[in-house]
Amino acid sequence: MLELMDVRHEYDGRVVLHLERFAVPPGAAIAVVGPNGSGKSTLLRLLALLERPTHGRVLLDGAVVTAGGAARRRVTLVEQRPILFRATVRENLEFGLQVRGIRRAEVNRRVENVAARLGITPLLSRRRHELSDGEVQRVAVARALALEPDVLLLDEPASSADRAAALSLYRALADERARRPLAVCLASHQLEDAYRWADDVRALADGRLSPVTPENLFRVELMAAASGDLKHACVGTVEIAAMTDRTGPAILAVPPTDIFVSREPLASSARNTFQGRVTGLARRGPGGGGGAVHVTADVGVELIAVVTEEAVRDLGLVPGSPVVFSFKASAVRVF
Secondary structure, X not given: OEEEEEEEEEEOOEEEEEEEEEEEOOOOEEEEEOOOOOOHHHHHHHHOOOOOOXXXXXXEOOEEOOOOOHHHHHEEEEOOOOOOOOOEHHHHHHHHHHHOOOOHHHHHHHHHHHHHHHOOHHHOOOEHHHOOHHHHHHHHHHHHHHOOOOEEEEEOOOOOOOHHXXXXXXXXXXXXXXXXXXXXXXXXXXXXXXXXXXXXXXXXXXXXXXXXXXXXXXXXXXXXXXXXXXXXXXXXOEEEEEEOOOOEEEEEEOOHHHOEEEOOOOOOOXXXXXXXXXXXXXXXXOOOOOOEXXXXXXXXXXXXXXXXXXXXXXXXXXXXXXXXXXXOHHHOEEO
């Protein structure tokens, strides 16, 4: 439905996004993840037709989008820090419907319906200055859903929400997609939410689609080494060793399947060995013990490793249990 083709986008001569193709198919649920500055917000603004790419094309239903066309009405973006009118929540939800010439009875129906689904009915009479940041985000998403776009783009929509509000948002998006053919593309730094909610998780790093899985991506400064290609980079409160001839700004990626998980430090040649505690376990894939388990741990920085169900049982891994993550410097991807 919505595509970027051979797109390169620049700000002040600096390339911030470079994609051969990025497509949002009809009815898709896509999550875009990556470190700060990776290009997620720029990607959404190009998809939302708010900016024209420096080079390349934006297509909607196979046709190149032209300036001044009607395509903008089919695509809606909710930014991370959305702007509301200094009016009531109800008036904010009504505005876009009214300028589209929708009749009053239908406006009222849509407003009441979307407010109920997002849990903001008690807020309808409040004004902008009476809302928390999380409530502003929910109102902005409700305002976008009320317009019933073909493509909904969301930039960190739950960044100011508590857990209950975030779950309410994701349920509302799932209900909307079940009700009608809606494509959603969401940028998020919450990997667990991205995997739980989206059908398709894509990672960006330095404006390009990452060739590795989206977990464990870090923007770093690689320190020069006295000799050889073994470099170190500060990530959180630890230093990660990597084999690379690069120095200076870079992206480190640690594939979760290359992390060895144990309860105690083991004798090995791994340059990276970090002790910490398990903060989460997420089972994915088939049941009956055949699926993979994504183990999230705080080892001075949050890292995710993939192990089997059997390994989880043998190691006695539960949230809060001690754990050691180890991986070789040669396993760290640098780009």
